[in-house]
Amino acid sequence: MTEQQHRSGFVAIVGRANVGKSTLMNALIGQKLSIVSPKPHTTRHKLLGVLNGDDFQVALLDTPGFLRNGRDQLDAAMSRQMVSALADADLALLVVEPRMPGDVETKLMGQLAQAKTPTILVMNKIDTVAKMKLLPIMQHYYDALPFLEIVPVSGLDGEGLDTLLEQIVGHLPEQEAIFPPDMLTDRSMRFVASEIIREKVFLLYEQEIPYDVAVEVDEYAEREGTQPDLVRATIYVDKPSQKQLLIGKGGQALKEVGTQAREEIVEIVERPVFVELWVKVNPKWRRKAGFIQRTL
Ligand SMILES: Nc1nc2c(ncn2[C@@H]2O[C@H](COP(=O)(O)OP(=O)(O)OP(=O)(O)O)[C@@H](O)[C@H]2O)c(=O)[nH]1
Ligand SMILES: [Mg+2]
Known part of the structure; x- marks a missing residue:
């Protein structure tokens, strides 16, 4: 029997405000860690959530929704949280809603391309649209950036999350766990x-x-x-x-x-x-x- 390699790494979850980044993080971790609300810009911090498996450890980093033109010190601090999560990341998840990219997505794709961050596009909230609507949108994203994968999911009802996790793990470096296996987050x-x-x-x-x-x-x-x-x-x-x-x-x-x-x-x-x-x-x-x- 060949022994399977252990994979681990940091995965930054980025995207427009309110697209469901924190919901996705909680659903992947299997526990509510990051706060969620229907209002945009709920998350203000970079937040670590560690997911362990037999042969993997995924260190997820939830981030504040992308702010293009910060108005004050709080906005600037929130932007820095996202930038620092991306700087640490082995992999990024760009979370979007099932519609054509807007200026926020375009800007983020530019940033990810420039930093050469390997990125999986996560099309969230697919429970809100007819499946046939997804294909042209996915095609549009494929043409815009060479994503590693495009995975349609619903953080709310869990559809697609097994596939997403497989894809995440498959794209992480082969290495030992970064954190102790019983550690869920670094926050008190x-x-x-x-x-x-x-x-x-x-x-x-x-x-x-x-x-x-x-x-x-x-x-x-x-x-x-x-x-x-x-x-x-x-x-x-x-x-x-x-x-x-x-x-x-x-x-x-x-x-x-x-x-x-x-x-x-x-x-x-x-x-x-x-x-x-x-x-x-x-x-x-x-x-x-x-x-x-x-x-x-
Ligand atoms: N229908 C549906 N709603 C979702 C899904 N995922 C998240 N939501 C809802 O979308 C809203 C925003 O979710 P959050 O997880 O707070 O989104 P976020 O991207 O973390 O938002 P910010 O922290 O403000 O940037 C909440 O009302 C969620 O319940 C989904 O897959 N389907
Ligand atoms: Mg959030």
Whole structure:
């Protein structure tokens, strides 16, 4: 019997905002790690998720949606997160929706070609269109860039993901695992908790509020026995009016954020958790590099 070679490497997931990069990462990992919402620019960080198999290890890097013309320090920081994920990558997954490329896709393809990053095109959300519509779009992409593969998938219902994983592994270098086999991510529970809280803000509030919110976990205290773990976090907003909206009448809106976040954190740590939320105004924080570095 010939022994199969072990393959491993870094795989950067890039693409337009809202195309389903984080959903895809979670579906491949088989666990919710990266936050997801129907609003564009949910993800602000590069996020590692490690997927292990008998003869492979895939180090996936979720990234923020591509920003062409950044407006402020937060946008610039988000762009840098994507660039640094690509710099580390053995392979890129360019995630697109099942339609003809727009200017964002064209720009990204230019960048990938220039950097000579081996790329698989992942056509996501195929559950939303008739199959016959896919062929001309795939052909168009094949003509635009010599992709290693084009794989149609649905991160939502899982269609095509087995094929995608096979293709990813097949294009990784033959080498030993990079991370210990029990490692899922390099992020702390403190970070995960702050992201879960931010996701609830994205899901529960409209207009500019989610974009003007940053979350910092001030304390994450693990406790013993029946005593709940304590998560104390501050939600920063840009303007006093946003503070009122976030808190809501009688504190009801903020309470809902806390309840939903707590339920999700409990599912992960499998023990009782108490979430304490504070709201503070930090005017124009999106332009403050130091603050962004601290909360990103
Ligand atoms: N129908 C359908 N919806 C999907 C699929 N994948 C993701 N979505 C939805 O698309 C929206 C955006 O998903 P995300 O995973 O947050 O997308 P993203 O690319 O990470 O977005 P940003 O982090 O904002 O760049 C969410 O409402 C998802 O539920 C899919 O395969 N099919
Ligand atoms: Mg995302």
